[in-house]
Amino acid sequence: MHIRKFLSAIFCLLSLTASLSGQDVTALEKIGPVTGFVRNESGLTLTCQDNSQVRLTILAPDLIRVRASFTKSLPDKDHSWAIAKTDWPAVRWSVREDAAAITIVTDEIEVVIHRSPLLLEFRDARTHETINVDEQPMAYDARGVMTERLFDPKAGRMVVASKKLGFDEHFYGLGEKASRLDKRRDSFVNWNSDTPGYTEGKDPIYQTIPFYLGLNRGVAYGIFFDNSYRSYFDFGHSSQQRAWFGAEGGELNYYFFYGPALKKVVSRYADLTGHMPLPPLWALGNQQSRWSYYPDTMVERVVREYRERDLPLDVVHLDIDYMSGYRVFTFDAKRFPDPRALTERLGRQGVKLVTIVDPGVKHQPAAAGAPPPSPSRPELGPHDQRYYVYDQGIEKNYFQHRQNGELFVPKVWPGESAFVDFTKPAASRWWGDLHRAYTDSGIAGIWNDMNEPSDFVDQTGKNQLDVVSFDEGENSTHAKNRNVFALLMARATYEGLQRLRPDRRPYVITRAAYAGIQRYSTMWTGDTNSTWEALALNIPMFTTLGLSGEPFVGSDVGGFIGRGNPELLVRSYQISFLAPFCRNHKVIDGYDQEPWRFGKPYEDIIRRYLKLRYRLLPFLYTTLEEAHRTGVPLFRPLMLNYQDDPATYNLDDEFMIGNDLLVAPVVKPDVTQRLVYLPKGVWYDYWTNRKYEGGRLIRADAPLETVPMFVRGGAVIPLGPEMNYVQEKPLDPITFAIYPDEKGSAAATIYEDDGLTPDYKQGAFRRTAISVRQNGAGYTASFSTPEGSHRPGARTFILAVQSERASLQTKTITDNGSARTVDVK
Numbered sequence: 001m002h003i004r005k006f007l008s009a010i011f012c013l014l015s016l017t018a019s020l021s022g023q024d025v026t027a028l029e030k031i032g033p034v035t036g037f038v039r040n041e042s043g044l045t046l047t048c049q050d051n052s053q054v055r056l057t058i059l060a061p062d063l064i065r066v067r068a069s070f071t072k073s074l075p076d077k078d079h080s081w082a083i084a085k086t087d088w089p090a091v092r093w094s095v096r097e098d099a100a101a102i103t104i105v106t107d108e109i110e111v112v113i114h115r116s117p118l119l120l121e122f123r124d125a126r127t128h129e130t131i132n133v134d135e136q137p138m139a140y141d142a143r144g145v146m147t148e149r150l151f152d153p154k155a156g157r158m159v160v161a162s163k164k165l166g167f168d169e170h171f172y173g174l175g176e177k178a179s180r181l182d183k184r185r186d187s188f189v190n191w192n193s194d195t196p197g198y199t200e201g202k203d204p205i206y207q208t209i210p211f212y213l214g215l216n217r218g219v220a221y222g223i224f225f226d227n228s229y230r231s232y233f234d235f236g237h238s239s240q241q242r243a244w245f246g247a248e249g250g251e252l253n254y255y256f257f258y259g260p261a262l263k264k265v266v267s268r269y270a271d272l273t274g275h276m277p278l279p280p281l282w283a284l285g286n287q288q289s290r291w292s293y294y295p296d297t298m299v300e301r302v303v304r305e306y307r308e309r310d311l312p313l314d315v316v317h318l319d320i321d322y323m324s325g326y327r328v329f330t331f332d333a334k335r336f337p338d339p340r341a342l343t344e345r346l347g348r349q350g351v352k353l354v355t356i357v358d359p360g361v362k363h364q365p366a367a368a369g370a371p372p373p374s375p376s377r378p379e380l381g382p383h384d385q386r387y388y389v390y391d392q393g394i395e396k397n398y399f400q401h402r403q404n405g406e407l408f409v410p411k412v413w414p415g416e417s418a419f420v421d422f423t424k425p426a427a428s429r430w431w432g433d434l435h436r437a438y439t440d441s442g443i444a445g446i447w448n449d450m451n452e453p454s455d456f457v458d459q460t461g462k463n464q465l466d467v468v469s470f471d472e473g474e475n476s477t478h479a480k481n482r483n484v485f486a487l488l489m490a491r492a493t494y495e496g497l498q499r500l501r502p503d504r505r506p507y508v509i510t511r512a513a514y515a516g517i518q519r520y521s522t523m524w525t526g527d528t529n530s531t532w533e534a535l536a537l538n539i540p541m542f543t544t545l546g547l548s549g550e551p552f553v554g555s556d557v558g559g560f561i562g563r564g565n566p567e568l569l570v571r572s573y574q575i576s577f578l579a580p581f582c583r584n585h586k587v588i589d590g591y592d593q594e595p596w597r598f599g600k601p602y603e604d605i606i607r608r609y610l611k612l613r614y615r616l617l618p619f620l621y622t623t624l625e626e627a628h629r630t631g632v633p634l635f636r637p638l639m640l641n642y643q644d645d646p647a648t649y650n651l652d653d654e655f656m657i658g659n660d661l662l663v664a665p666v667v668k669p670d671v672t673q674r675l676v677y678l679p680k681g682v683w684y685d686y687w688t689n690r691k692y693e694g695g696r697l698i699r700a701d702a703p704l705e706t707v708p709m710f711v712r713g714g715a716v717i718p719l720g721p722e723m724n725y726v727q728e729k730p731l732d733p734i735t736f737a738i739y740p741d742e743k744g745s746a747a748a749t750i751y752e753d754d755g756l757t758p759d760y761k762q763g764a765f766r767r768t769a770i771s772v773r774q775n776g777a778g779y780t781a782s783f784s785t786p787e788g789s790h791r792p793g794a795r796t797f798i799l800a801v802q803s804e805r806a807s808l809q810t811k812t813i814t815d816n817g818s819a820r821t822v823d824v825k
């Protein structure tokens, strides 16, 4: 039964791809020309001959917002669910004009507004070189020439911006796309869609992040088109003249970011749409899932296997079958009679439980004469006569309705269901508070699924077009709200967890998303296949998500759908052991693929990588904190670190963690060697310490037990002790593996905090900097006075200078948190 429903969901997907990408955007009505402008403190408002208005707002010297309203004035209302920061400090800027143009000048950008035709040109303020320029004026579909091809012709008119395509321009970002790293020559649609078993090229899939980066002759810029309607991005697919983006309604409203460094653009994007808060440290632990582990004794058996086999584990996920009849915020009384006792037993073994929560609330009017639910623990049932969540949602009018006033009744796992209108503040708050059902039972995190929102009646969204959301009083329809549904559900969840457990960092995982999701949730890449093709996609997808503001990413280890095999599982772990989210998960009718399922040789290799992950936690956590603070992701494409090296622009079968660790996984069967590109500089083979001069391809050994891995000369990698679970032991000793560069120097920082509470936001962390230089035949290492108020106590530091020689130079010291200099000989 479940299987059939699931397969039918797969087959429902075929009609999703009606596309506008072949569309001729030159046929649209162009805005302008400019007839005048008014200036205020933060920018200019242009008026046009066609009564249109265009507003350019200077938010920062490298960040300009463009907002256009066609044939009428800009509305006063200005609202977006994505934007985190609206008050920007005043910026120094000036404006000058001549007959042909009005020019805004900041310390970093010049925006030349050509009056007729109205073309926006962004230039570097120092070199005056063009970074990005309109290929035609901003346009809208005044005459409805595209209307027939729109997904929802009733909801709006196309709005489009079109940019000249650089001869050698590369494109990155756009969030979750089943495509390669460089998006040039491709085109994309954003319309959150449940797409099980997606393969490369499938589009759209689950998420909408309408933010991309351009890299033109080594110079980077970014564009965030903040419009939640179904949107389109064409990076030179339909024509080599232009890269264009547009949406089926709403405003032409975008933000232009200037680098020239990629990292600066990504960082500013995080300022605008929000920085990822730190999840609990255990979220970096190994996680295990299955659709579905039940009853409770099965969950405990999985944990026992992990412990008996000496495999580290932090989290087990409960998929939909833990609930009573798929009713969210309930537990099945037979399968999980005492969830609190279960989480306590698992907790003693260092294991946390995460429960799935879908948006579909079972449509279940109370039976006549049904007894009232238990006031204290209604989640424990019984639920067959009445279901408290449905009752409350109906009573308070929190569910979505159709335009004619009828309750909207989609079909999802519980059968007929209702969806919450998360645009209603009170409904969101209620939903967040319902999570008490989990926190009271000791559930540690929440997994949001099906939040596109998926509807078995019709996966394209056509069945939902007349569903109305409150939307700040606009009472707008699905066309505008679909793509933000998951964002708002994740926000309700995150804020609910914050209220319920203020001294704990919330941990939320989501499938669907809109820009800004990183403020509330981590993510995984949905229902992948257990195939080599799907595994190869892990790398460009994780790196692309990182460039798009979502640093905490991962994919079902071993693949979700179909039969895995031992080689694929091992190679999959050899990528995911360094991904922020490392979780093995499998579909209901799939084949078991826990690390031990294929026998000892494979289990032994997997153990080696999981143990290495735990030893690398200080390094991973330091890079994660950098992602939180700066927005620069930890799981990086090489081009993010080596922007001046064109050999990295299309490179997506390698990745880096932070600045220091380069990994070249194997994503094909029967391979025992592969070519690895090493950028300029010195590199050390992680396994052998063999040294390489970069700026070239090398051939690396990659038998099944080995993933080629290299450390940048100049890096210091902090390693902790082996652990069965995160924080099983204090971080003692910490080994600093030192990899000197060509001058004999190396440097790093290590970040630590309590890993659990939000106190790090108030300075309760420790950041220790170490720098090493050659000193005769040995080395001198200096530790700075640590920053922050976190006090880990005295512990041992082992300094180990890496070299090709068999014996390393090492030194052991006691760290008591003070600055010091030591010789390593």
Ligand code: MIG
Residues within 6 Å of the ligand: 006, 009, 290, 291, 319, 320, 356, 449, 450, 511, 526, 527, 585, 586, 587
């Ligand atoms: O219709 O909850 O992506 O991870 O196991 C399928 C059951 C619903 C899809 C998720 C998958 C999960 C499954 N869910």
